[in-house]
Amino acid sequence: MDQAPLFHDVADGPTGGQAWWLRTADGPRIRLGHWPCDATQDRRGTVLLFPGRTEYIEKYGRAAADLARRGFDTLTVDWRGQGLADRLLADRRTGHVGRFTDYQKDVAAMVDAARALDLPRPWYLLAHSMGGCIGLRALIEGLPVAACAFTGPMWGIQMAMATRPAAWFVSWTGARLGFGHHLAPGTKAQTYVIAESFDDNALTRDAEMYMYMQRQMTSYPDLALGGPSLRWLNEALVEMAHLARRPAPPLPCQTWLGTGESIVCPDRITARMTGWPGGALVMVPGGEHEVMMDTPQTRAAVFDGVAAHFAAHPGPAADRPKP
Template identity: 55%
Template sequence: MRDAPYFGDLADGPDGAAYWLTAADGVRLRVAAWRGGDRGTVLLFPGRTEYVEKYGRAASDFLKRGYSTVAIDWRGQGLADRLVPNPLVGYVRRFTEYQHDVAALMAALPALNLPRPLHVLAHSMGGCIALRALINGMPVRSAAFSAPMWDINLPRRMRPVARIVGAASHPFGFSKRFVPGTSLQKTYVDAADFAGNELTTDADMYAYMRAQVAARVELALGGPSIGWVGAALREVAALSRHPSPALPVITFLGSEERIVCSTAIARRMARWPGGRLVEVPGARHEVMMETLDTRARFFDETSAFFTAAQDAAQPGPEAA
């Protein structure tokens, strides 16, 4: 594990450090660790287009509440290896490939010297990746989700076409092309004005996100590819057939959500034994990057949930 670039001035968080990891299939990844909290460690699974520096302020909020944090650049975004010649195209061949990234992160944890127990916090696309990892037995004490991508807002009539055309093996080779209408040659926050954006109602947090990709264009990622959408639809359909893991879970969902499917989230949480769904009035997709009051509520409730999960754990060997 070697040192990797970390843009602390952009992260605006506690002292942190980044490292290169290599997944089992040879893809280079980047992780960042913010140490100092001794209550446990939050494994932060970002969403599509995101990178570790975006969660510097979140790491500060967790540190104030006693938790260390580690975040990852998934394959195809941040400073991890990009997967297609145009680095702004969001692409993955199969969503299960992200599980190689999860495995690399979990294997690196002993060397990162982070406190136990472990909890996962997953946002948007990270929520889809985390659900698969939990079903596969990822050893964490509890899980929290922010607007998890357990389905995406896509008209029903377009779904069969997206699954077929988006397949990597499709003879016309559309899988690595931008989705029509979303072919952003820059990241969303750079392309969309604050007014009417779908991420947050907080102007300061929107400016924070914009400043990061303006200062470091190598962090930027544009719209999803047709292949990414097809892979995502196949994965959420597959996951919907699995029962929820036997694990304490809390999920936050803004009332103004427009990016992921709120119905799929409500349906999953209704059949998650002991799971709790928290609806956040007025919030958009990025609940962790909303107004000060909303952020304080999110980090207070999430940290308290992690602590309660630790206190309720049965005594015995520490697996997480």
């Protein structure tokens, strides 16, 4: 692992954060970020934080600070095709992936790095949006965590029933006729938080948090990503349909969902959590897509709830923090 840049001035993460470059098994270079637990807290383990589409390490600096105050290290990642990781198209503004399962190679590199860094155990998964789709497959395939939590997981994309067949058809034919690198219909090359005003956004009710994201984009435009490619859209649809048919992994799970969610599909989330033995679905009144970046009251409730959930499941004795 080689040192990579970490933009502390816009991340607002805990003291001591570092970033590294990692090379995945199939070649792309990704970026990994680690923030340690607050030194005044007992270390309760490490959270593997899986970001959503368009996201990047610095966006979770404040989340890492919230987790550090509750005793957890945070390890997070720039997935291939976004953040400072290798972009997969000549037009770096378009979100793209060859196969959705390629993200599992990024997960494998992340887990190998967590072992090499000897990060505190037990390990836990906290995954948002697209990271929730990546994370669900990773759990099914044996991700070594003691418990998991999701916020607005992308287990389905919210779209009108009438447009779903068109989305499948256009993305499938485009990907196979050589147009898979084109932006999906209705999306923009410009990154969301710059293209949309706070009043029109579907992410957060907190103006200051929206400005936090905008400041990151204007300060470091190389982090920015626009809409997805047709190939990405088709791969995501196929992956979500596949995962919907798989049983829930045997791990304690907590999922947070805003009642104002308009990006991912609440029905898919409700169905998944209804069938997750011992799983808990926590509704956030008025919350939108990014409840970890909502109002201070909502953020406190989410991080208190996630921390309590993780602490209640310390995993095997060998993984538990030493007194």
